[in-house]
Amino acid sequence: MISVTEEEVAIDPADYAQAKINKSLSSKDKIGLLREMLRIRRFEQVSLKLYNQGVMAGFLHLYIGQEAVAVGTISIMGDNDHVITAYRDHGHALAVGMGMNECMAEQLGKATGCSRGKGGSMHFFDPDKNFWGGHGIVGGQTPLGLGLAYGLKYKGLKGSCFCYMGDGAVNQGAYHESLNIAALWKLPVVYVIENNKYSMGTTIDRSSAMRNCLAERADGYGIVWDIANGEDLYEVRAKAQNALERAHKHSLPTVLEIDTYRYYGHSVSDANAKKYRSPEEIERHKAHHDPIHLWQKRLVDEGVMTDEEIEKLDESIKNEVNAAAQFALDSEFPAPETIFEDVYWEVDNNTAAGSTGRHFFGD
Amino acid sequence: MPQITYRKAINDALAEEIIRDENVVIIGEEVARYNGAYKVTEGLWERFGDKRVVDTPISEAGFIGMGVGASMLGIRPVMELMFWSFAYVAWDQIINNAGQVRYMSGGRIHCPIVIRGPANGGTGVGATHSHTPENFIANTPGLKVVCPATAYDAKGLMKAAIRDNDPVCVMENTLLYGETWEVPDEEYVIPLGVADIKREGTDISFIAHGRAVITALKAAEILAAEHGIQAEVLDLRSIRPLDEEAILRTVAKTHRVVLVDENKPFCGVSAQIAAMIQEQAFDDLDAPVQRVCSLDAPAIYSPALEKIQLPTPERVVYKALQIL
Numbered sequence: 001m002i003s004v005t006e007e008e009v010a011i012d013p014a015d016y017a018q019a020k021i022n023k024s025l026s027s028k029d030k031i032g033l034l035r036e037m038l039r040i041r042r043f044e045q046v047s048l049k050l051y052n053q054g055v056m057a058g059f060l061h062l063y064i065g066q067e068a069v070a071v072g073t074i075s076i077m078g079d080n081d082h083v084i085t086a087y088r089d090h091g092h093a094l095a096v097g098m099g100m101n102e103c104m105a106e107q108l109g110k111a112t113g114c115s116r117g118k119g120g121s122m123h124f125f126d127p128d129k130n131f132w133g134g135h136g137i138v139g140g141q142t143p144l145g146l147g148l149a150y151g152l153k154y155k156g157l158k159g160s161c162f163c164y165m166g167d168g169a170v171n172q173g174a175y176h177e178s179l180n181i182a183a184l185w186k187l188p189v190v191y192v193i194e195n196n197k198y199s200m201g202t203t204i205d206r207s208s209a210m211r212n213c214l215a216e217r218a219d220g221y222g223i224v225w226d227i228a229n230g231e232d233l234y235e236v237r238a239k240a241q242n243a244l245e246r247a248h249k250h251s252l253p254t255v256l257e258i259d260t261y262r263y264y265g266h267s268v269s270d271a272n273a274k275k276y277r278s279p280e281e282i283e284r285h286k287a288h289h290d291p292i293h294l295w296q297k298r299l300v301d302e303g304v305m306t307d308e309e310i311e312k313l314d315e316s317i318k319n320e321v322n323a324a325a326q327f328a329l330d331s332e333f334p335a336p337e338t339i340f341e342d343v344y345w346e347v348d349n350n351t352a353a354g355s356t357g358r359h360f361f362g363d
Numbered sequence: 364m365p366q367i368t369y370r371k372a373i374n375d376a377l378a379e380e381i382i383r384d385e386n387v388v389i390i391g392e393e394v395a396r397y398n399g400a401y402k403v404t405e406g407l408w409e410r411f412g413d414k415r416v417v418d419t420p421i422s423e424a425g426f427i428g429m430g431v432g433a434s435m436l437g438i439r440p441v442m443e444l445m446f447w448s449f450a451y452v453a454w455d456q457i458i459n460n461a462g463q464v465r466y467m468s469g470g471r472i473h474c475p476i477v478i479r480g481p482a483n484g485g486t487g488v489g490a491t492h493s494h495t496p497e498n499f500i501a502n503t504p505g506l507k508v509v510c511p512a513t514a515y516d517a518k519g520l521m522k523a524a525i526r527d528n529d530p531v532c533v534m535e536n537t538l539l540y541g542e543t544w545e546v547p548d549e550e551y552v553i554p555l556g557v558a559d560i561k562r563e564g565t566d567i568s569f570i571a572h573g574r575a576v577i578t579a580l581k582a583a584e585i586l587a588a589e590h591g592i593q594a595e596v597l598d599l600r601s602i603r604p605l606d607e608e609a610i611l612r613t614v615a616k617t618h619r620v621v622l623v624d625e626n627k628p629f630c631g632v633s634a635q636i637a638a639m640i641q642e643q644a645f646d647d648l649d650a651p652v653q654r655v656c657s658l659d660a661p662a663i664y665s666p667a668l669e670k671i672q673l674p675t676p677e678r679v680v681y682k683a684l685q686i687l
């Protein structure tokens with residue numbers, strides 16, 4: 001069994017605060033991490049409110065409860081580290097630095113949205129921030145993550161691609177094909193399984209065959225794997241750092257399973273959200289395993305922040321989110337002719353190729 | 364006659380077929396304990412148990428292919444795709460395996476499988492979730508495809524599909540699941556390949572399938588009320604096999620045709636119908652065949668624009684008036 005390497009075991013598993021990547025954090029950095037998690041939570045809460053007001057279409061998959069996964073892993077990344085995820089994508093988008101305005105506007109289908117109103121909640125993108133989406137088809141992003149890693153290696157860059165996926169997505173064939181290629185060709189991809197215990201209404205034991213955990217399947221491909229407790233930001237960062245270094249130094253893949261929990265239904269329209277799991281289970285997670293509360297407590301214990309300072313930070317974030325909501329509500333819908341834009345690069349760029357032959361068909 | 368929803372009509376068809384034939388088994392994501400993502404299979408697991416109603420992992424290639432394999436041995440799996448858009452990860456199983464195995468085996472193997480689920484845009488779920496692949500399926504000899512527009516048709520066609528000895532793809536519509544129509548209590552089956560006149564008319568023919576039939580009916584009402592024009596609405600119901608005679612009959616009657624199709628125009632179902640009409644009924648036509656399809660781009664998310672991307676009654680009326 002290849003789980004963690006010797007060098008990595010040297011960290012006292014009980015105290016990830018002592019890991020190098022965490023010891024180097026300044027007080028300001030630690031507050032920054034709290035800010036990022038709070039921004040996600042408040043963004044999601046306002047999104048839910050807007051959804052319930054009927055100004056959003058389609059699906060809304062909330063990330064509330066899972067914030068430490070995106071923030072912890074993305075906070076260690078550098079210029080050549082890339083991110084791709086599934087439809088539960090708001091947390092990752094904000095964590096890579098996308099603006100709240102463009103994200104909120106996208107959910108409302110406005111022209112000012114990050115995808116000009118074309119993608120919606122499930123399809124945020126910002127390649128300038130190394131964020132490659134936002135993908136609606138379960139598991140569809142897993143070969144793309146592999147491809148980003150391939151591209152990095154091809155270009156001779158020391159980087160990685162963190163490809164996020166759910167505990168249900170691990171049963172898509174494309175993921176297994178990707179694992180094999182990643183191992184065979186030594187590609188710097190990190191598959192982060194955000195194990196929130198459910199794929200829609202299906203518990204893991206009803207969807208996945210495994211020995212002990214989902215990440216352990218990587219053994220079959222000779223890929224190093226690990227599991228992390230997603231309520232502990234220090235642990236997420238420490239373990240993600242191991243994966244990142246493995247990608248940077250050795251161009252090797254990792255499967256990192258992170259235990260986490262979603263407080264809301266699969267999507268906002270999940271009518272069964274409280275049927276396939278007990279309200280007590282949800283309450284227990286909120287009360288004892290909330291990544292944001294636990295981090296706040298840590299910051300207070302470490303003397304980094306006081307409760308009052310946390311309160312103030314939270315207030316400023318709430319203001320930021322409310323302003324973003326107003327921005328989105330005030331923004332215009334895209335013009336009808338934009339339906340035909342962004343389909344072909346050659347057409348949009350008025351090239352010879354784009355004007356040779358007919359590209360679009362009327363009725 | 365009782366009024367029931369499109370959803371309930373399919374649910375009844377599944378229940379009746381489970382009872383009628385011990386080889387019928389419902390398989391798909393969240394179909395059992397969760398009652399189906401769109402509640403089409405509601406109550407079936409409770410009534411019929413684990414053997415007949417089976418939840419799967421999110422492994423469409425695996426479980427659709429499994430259904431094809433089981434059907435070769437005489438099982439009659441009714442596979443639910445939560446969205447037909449997810450069929451694309453199982454395309455090899457549907458097209459190459461279900462679609463070709465009878466031919467490749469010289470007729471020694473057949474696949475009595477049904478693959479069903481919603482295939483429509485218009486719900487704000489974006490390009491990857493809004494596909495209407497009936498034209499792709501119809502382009503594959505070996506496969507059959509039906510697109511019911513009403514609860515009555517959904518029930519009758521579903522039963523025919525389950526009893527059919529070839530692979531049948533049933534494309535439903537999430538926007539129709541909650542709509543109600545009259546459906547008799549008595550058992551009935553609608554054969555595949557029989558179109559249905561949903562509205563009699565003399566001046567022009569609207570030919571459509573799936574939810575586009577509803578759009579065409581609305582357009583016909585507008586034409587009657589505002590212009591005194593009587594449009595006939597022909598619902599194809601089944602795309603392959605196709606009721607060519609019904610198409611030719613309505614063309615011979617009205618001499619003018621608007622095809623209404625939620626497919627994209629290029630190589631969509633309506634392109635085939637248009638070609639067929641000019642080949643076989645050229646002399647009956649008093650005007651060129653017109654089409655109203657989805658606007659030719661991926662499905663846009665923005666709720667404001669998605670509405671106009673799909674065929675609307677207004678666009679149908681506009682096209683009709685151009686040839687009247």
Ligand SMILES: Cc1ncc(C[n+]2csc(CCOP(=O)(O)OP(=O)(O)O)c2C)c(N)n1
Pocket residue numbers: 088136137138139165166167168169170196198199200266392421423445449452
């Ligand atoms: C190929 C495909 N099949 C099914 C779906 C419908 N679907 C969307 S999310 C989901 C559950 C995924 O669960 P998991 O991977 O655990 O991620 P989580 O939602 O918990 O973040 C399903 C079945 C889909 N989008 N794509």
Ligand SMILES: [Mg+2]
Pocket residue numbers: 166167168194195196197198199200
């Ligand atoms: Mg999950």
